[in-house]
Amino acid sequence: MILDPAATWSLHPQLAADTLGVGDLPLSRVLISLDANYPWLILAPRRPGLVEILDLDETARVQLMEEIAGVAGALKQVTACDKLNIAALGNVVPQLHVHVVARRKNDPAWPAPVWGRVAPRPYDQAKLDRFVAALGKKLGLDGDC
Amino acid sequence: MILDPAATWSLHPQLAADTLGVGDLPLSRVLISLDANYPWLILAPRRPGLVEILDLDETARVQLMEEIAGVAGALKQVTACDKLNIAALGNVVPQLHVHVVARRKNDPAWPAPVWGRVAPRPYDQAKLDRFVAALGKKLGLDGDC
Numbered sequence: 001m002i003l004d005p006a007a008t009w010s011l012h013p014q015l016a017a018d019t020l021g022v023g024d025l026p027l028s029r030v031l032i033s034l035d036a037n038y039p040w041l042i043l044a045p046r047r048p049g050l051v052e053i054l055d056l057d058e059t060a061r062v063q064l065m066e067e068i069a070g071v072a073g074a075l076k077q078v079t080a081c082d083k084l085n086i087a088a089l090g091n092v093v094p095q096l097h098v099h100v101v102a103r104r105k106n107d108p109a110w111p112a113p114v115w116g117r118v119a120p121r122p123y124d125q126a127k128l129d130r131f132v133a134a135l136g137k138k139l140g141l142d143g144d145c
Numbered sequence: 146m147i148l149d150p151a152a153t154w155s156l157h158p159q160l161a162a163d164t165l166g167v168g169d170l171p172l173s174r175v176l177i178s179l180d181a182n183y184p185w186l187i188l189a190p191r192r193p194g195l196v197e198i199l200d201l202d203e204t205a206r207v208q209l210m211e212e213i214a215g216v217a218g219a220l221k222q223v224t225a226c227d228k229l230n231i232a233a234l235g236n237v238v239p240q241l242h243v244h245v246v247a248r249r250k251n252d253p254a255w256p257a258p259v260w261g262r263v264a265p266r267p268y269d270q271a272k273l274d275r276f277v278a279a280l281g282k283k284l285g286l287d288g289d290c
Contacts, residue, residue, distance in 0.1 A: 052229050054218055058211070065210040066203070073199055084197050087232035091248060091256035103236060111236035115258050 007048035012095035015044060018120075022132055023141025027063045028098075030071060030141060032132065035120035037109070039079045039102035039131065041071055050096035053088055068098060074138035075102050078131070085113065152193035157240040160189060163265075167277055168286025172208045173243075175216060175286060177277065180265035182254070184224045184247040184276065186216055195241035198233055213243060219283035220247050223276070230258065 011029065019031035019042055027047075033040035045064060050056065056064060072084050081102035088098045101114055109117035123131075136142060156174065164176035164187055172192075178185035190201065190209060201209060217229050226247035233243045246259055254262035268276075281287060 052217070052221075053231060054214055054221070054229070058214075061210050061214055062207050065206050069199055069203075069206055072197070076197075076199070083234075083236055084199070085232070085234045085236065086198060087230070087234070087258075089228075089230045089232070089258060091228055091230065091258075113232075113234060113236075113258050113260050 009046045009048045011044060012093050012097075014093045015042065015095065015097060020128070020132065021145040022135050023139065024145045025067045025070070025139070025141070027060060028067050029145055030135070030139065031097075032128070032135070033099075033120075034123060034128075036123040036127070037118060037121045038104075038107055038114055039075060039081065040114065041075055041100040041135070043067055043071060043098040043100065045096055051090065051094050052096065055096065064098070068100060070139065072100050074135055075100055077138060078134045079104075087113075089115070154191045154193045156189060157238050157242075159238045160187065160240065160242060165273070165277065166290040167280050168284065169290045170212045170215070170284070170286070172205060173212050174290055175280070175284065176242075177273070177280070178244075178265075179268060179273075181268040181272070182263060182266045183249075183252055183259055184220060184226065185259065186220055186245040186280070188212055188216060188243040188245065190241055196235065196239050197241065200241065209243070213245060215284065217245050219280055220245055222283060223279045224249075232258075234260070 019033055022030040022032060028043040028045045031042040033042055068086060072086060076084060079102040082105050083103040085101040085103055103110060164178055167175040167177060173188040173190045176187040178187055213231060217231060221229060224247040227250050228248040230246040230248055248255060
């Protein structure tokens with residue numbers, strides 16, 4: 001795809017409504033999905049016009065993979081989950097974003113994927129604050145994004 | 146995780162039952178999911194004991210990303226799909242594998258993810274043969290795996 005070099009990136013309004021920012025890695029914004037059913041992070045590469053992973057050049061794809069691995073490792077440490085689910089879907093929100101979800105064998109969708117299974121459940125604020133703080137510490141991020 | 150260096154990789158029996166091999170890239174075996182509802186490829190890195198992308202070292206993760214991009218690009222060219230869905234889930238089959246699915250806005254699950262939505266539909270053999278040949282040509286693979 002042709003990207004407009006003068007365009008600036010901003011988070012898609014649907015992602016902005018459904019998430020809380022943890023901070024920015026070199027390529028991607030790290031977001032927490034506001035669904036307390038699952039510890040669920042989203043990486044959104046901060047370049048305008050991206051839809052597919054293929055729209056990134058090789059250098060950026062490698063950076064995205066390393067950011068996925070870093071975030072997945074932090075999430076696994078923070079949650080002691082049974083399995084990680086990592087996915088770039090984008091059928092509903094076209095802006096490129098990668099889901100990194102900590103799955104537990106007793107979560108409401110297991111073993112199915114999380115999308116569209118049960119209604120999102122609001123976070124208890126204190127629990128969300130602890131989750132943000134634990135992730136931010138692991139990733140060296142301060143929540144400023 | 147600790148990997149046994151003497152162990153040899155073999156494709157998980159469930160993946161073997163559900164797919165057809167297209168060929169081997171440097172890291173991964175390329176498989177076609179035998180569900181004619183969607184043009185659906187699976188990459189299975191050929192190293193024993195892998196469960197998570199995190200179980201790969203950085204060099205292998207980068208290789209996996211480039212193989213994902215190569216396969217996704219070939220699939221997009223062959224199918225002229227509306228969207229690619231790329232995912233490492235593994236909640237049911239624990240051996241590390243990455244789904245690369247060509248989605249169309251009129252496919253039976255759109256816009257939901259493909260997993261668990263509708264029953265797999267068998268391929269017409271001639272259609273499957275054409276799909277294997279077209280992919281093999283794009284990827285430089287000969288189906289021998």
